[in-house]
Amino acid sequence: MELREYPDAEMMMMNLADTLAGELKNTLLTHDTASLAVPGGTTPGPIFDSLCGVDLDWARVHVMLTDERWVPESSDRSNTRLLRQRLLVNRAASAQYMPLYADAPTPEEKLPALAADLDAALPISVCLLGMGADMHTASIFPGADQLDLALHGNDRLVAMRAPGAPEPRITLSAKVLNAAIKRHIVIVGAEKRAALEKAQRSSPELAPVAAILNGATVHWAEK
Numbered sequence: 001m002e003l004r005e006y007p008d009a010e011m012m013m014m015n016l017a018d019t020l021a022g023e024l025k026n027t028l029l030t031h032d033t034a035s036l037a038v039p040g041g042t043t044p045g046p047i048f049d050s051l052c053g054v055d056l057d058w059a060r061v062h063v064m065l066t067d068e069r070w071v072p073e074s075s076d077r078s079n080t081r082l083l084r085q086r087l088l089v090n091r092a093a094s095a096q097y098m099p100l101y102a103d104a105p106t107p108e109e110k111l112p113a114l115a116a117d118l119d120a121a122l123p124i125s126v127c128l129l130g131m132g133a134d135m136h137t138a139s140i141f142p143g144a145d146q147l148d149l150a151l152h153g154n155d156r157l158v159a160m161r162a163p164g165a166p167e168p169r170i171t172l173s174a175k176v177l178n179a180a181i182k183r184h185i186v187i188v189g190a191e192k193r194a195a196l197e198k199a200q201r202s203s204p205e206l207a208p209v210a211a212i213l214n215g216a217t218v219h220w221a222e223k
């Protein structure tokens, strides 16, 4: 794992948007399409604000989430809603979005169809992940009902319920995340930095982010 420290979060977000854009451009030089996986939550909005204005051939880019909360787009909790507001706009409006949600009461009902659709966009070219202070990443939470499958199984997508998550989730598995050609993790604040350090000394069962640190670049700013 490589750790990049930044003087402040604003600079980090702009710098990271440039890095992701450069990696997507490089991928498009040698491939017909590229894929970008991004987290939801509260951290990545400013990255999306910069990235959506980048001049690249977005029509050849598949965009997906690393994980989704099982709620419709009308909910404030929907990660898709965040993407539609802040990433899939401006130049990036022509990207091909691959949703991890479909209208059904539970994720299990739609899992096979959503996983089959993802195939066209795998392996992920550029993957950005967030991390919670409880050391979850994507929706791979400590104590989740399908933790073992998400960490060690061959499935691309896993439906999860976890004590730390208010609604059912659907997440890319560690296998898919680790197959990404470029992997970045973005965290802000002293609490998450301490959690990252703890995760480096822990097993993935207790600290799921540990499962995807090898080969990743972690970007951190205190505030």
Ligand SMILES: O=C(O)[C@H](O)[C@@H](O)[C@H](O)[C@H](O)COP(=O)(O)O
Pocket (backbone or CB within 6 Å): 039, 040, 041, 042, 043, 044, 066, 067, 068, 069, 079, 129, 130, 131, 132, 136, 137, 138, 139
């Ligand atoms: O849907 C989600 O919640 C995310 O994809 C999740 O994995 C997120 O990245 C972390 O929980 C960090 O969230 P914050 O950025 O809000 O701290």
